[in-house]
Amino acid sequence: MxxxxxxxxxxxxxxxxxxxxxxxxxxxxxxxxxxxxxxxxxxxxxxxxxxxxxxxxxxxxxxxxxxxxxxxxxxxxxxxxxxxxxxxxxxxxxxxxxxxxxxxxxxxxxxxxxxxxxxxxxxxxxxxxxxxxxxxxxxxxxxxxxxxxxxxxxxxxxxxxxxxxxxxxxxxxxxxxxxxxxxxxxxxxGMQPPTLMFCLAGVDTEKLRMSIADQPKGARTYLTDFIPAEYFGQNHQFIIVGLRELIAKAQTEMGLRIPNERTIIITGLRQGEVWINMTRVKGVDGTDAASLTMGEIEGRKQIDDIVTYLVNYVPGFEKAHFTKTAPFLGIRxxxxxxxxxxxxxxxxxxxxxxxxxxxxxxxxxxxxxxxxxxxxxxxxxxxxxxxxxxxxxxxxxxxxxxxxxxxxxxxxxxxxxxxxxxxxxxxxxxxxxxxxxxxxxxxxxxxxxxxxxxxxxHGVYLREREEKPAEAQLEKAL
The missing domain is CATH 3.50.50.60 (FAD/NAD(P)-binding domain)
Incomplete structure (x- = not known):
């Protein structure tokens, strides 16, 4: 009892x-x-x-x-x-x-x-x-x-x-x-905010990558963080991190709620499939069930505006459609x-x-x-x-x-x-x-x-140990 x-x-x-x-x-x-x-x-x-x-x-x-x-x-x-x-x-x-x-x-x-x-x-x-x-x-x-x-x-x-x-x-x-x-x-x-990943299909990833690769440096209207345009000309599967100007334009013109200053796109192994790493839920404690629940609810709310942004502003997404979300929040x-x-x-x-x-x-x-x-x-x-x-x-x-x-x-x-x-x-x-x-x-x-x-x-990579200074070796010997 x-x-x-x-x-x-x-x-x-x-x-x-x-x-x-x-x-x-x-x-x-x-x-x-x-x-x-x-x-x-x-x-x-x-x-x-x-x-x-x-x-x-x-x-x-x-x-x-x-x-x-x-x-x-x-x-x-x-x-x-x-x-x-x-x-x-x-x-x-x-x-x-x-x-x-x-x-x-x-x-x-x-x-x-x-x-x-x-x-x-x-x-x-x-x-x-x-x-x-x-x-x-x-x-x-x-x-x-x-x-x-x-x-x-x-x-x-x-x-x-x-x-x-x-x-x-x-x-x-x-x-x-x-x-x-x-x-x-x-x-x-403060803990790093988690992300609810989601997947889109029907993306023209070739158009997407070449829209970056083909832009002359002086004429580019958006940038990728740390990744040069040449990289996208050489790789059919890739991560895009950046396009900050496009997000800012979408927020101004359409009033979209996008809680991330960078576009993060990851090509999948299946043709036309991409995963989006852009939802961002601040204040989530991954050790608390109520907080995790709030994170799932808020993460799902953010997806619609992010998809609207991608379809209307990012090359290659014109015919994209939503397929699935990840089975759980990605906790950092x-x-x-x-x-x-x-x-x-x-x-x-x-x-x-x-x-x-x-x-x-x-x-x-x-x-x-x-x-x-x-x-x-x-x-x-x-x-x-x-x-x-x-x-x-x-x-x-x-x-x-x-x-x-x-x-x-x-x-x-x-x-x-x-x-x-x-x-x-x-x-x-x-x-x-x-x-x-x-x-x-x-x-x-x-x-x-x-x-x-x-x-x-078992094939694990380990580095050679760093040589100790000569005086340290002598001190150890003494």
Missing amino acids: TTETARSIQEPARTTPIFAEYDVLVVGGGPAGLTSALAAAEDGLRVGLIESRSFVGGNMTIGLPVLGFLGQKGNQIIEGLPQKFIDRLKERSGASEHRPCPLHMGITLVEPEAVKTVALEMLTEAGVDVRFYTFCAGVVMDGDRIRGVITESKSGRGAILGKVVIDCTGDADVAYRAGVPCEKGNENG ETRRIVGQYVMTQEDVLSCRHFDDAIAVASYPIDIHRPADDGCTLIWCGDCYDIPYRSLIPTKVSNLIVAGRSISATHEAMGAIRVMATCMAMGEAAGRAAKISVRGNRTPAEIDVEEIRRQQLE
């Missing part, structure tokens, strides 16, 4: 059944969770993955291209399992080559439905036990050790346990519930854990080397500013390391975090949040969990050299 107080209900104590037990439990089946589970299952451990939706792939299923495979010098810096996943997608015509991009360094177009199918195939082939429609509602703790998570589903409330747990929720849901200190947003708590930022090391903007911009590097990234600091319609972009000129310590939270001994919620500042998170980088972190987290279970040691206690060795053996 329940009892009710002024603003809460007291539920009676109950016994919670254990639904499953694993060596490694991965929570969240997005880009990081996918590779975490695959890496953890490589040599026979029992691995479980729970996902709240009916499919795996996360943000790879909402129409976004995968950013981050290429570095700022044009070299490929994400390899290993993420590349194997792209290779499998290509077999189904579900992914493009890694295309250089002056703005994003590299773009890899993927077909959302192929992502869902291929990701699930790879997981089941690897022996990963996947459970859909399953929410993480709490944690099971034993002192500073997490034994597993409490889940809610059609099956009711239950516990799923793991010797090591990997939080790949993107929102640090497991870590937060386990008592790991977390931060959100910038110094004022929520919680970040406080881990053994907090990555900073300086680490990114100085192309910092770390002795415990387990992945390399190169995507620029890319912050959709919380308070206005603009975006901040800062490039480092090369690539930078992701340290293992940033995946290891404080206060909980057998938990690993992978994806955009690792230990980083607001600014550094703006760089490491893209999907290829999250996949690389996930791969490292899965191998770390495997080593932890095999050696009966906590993730913080394992030898990082063993993780690095296994990463290299």
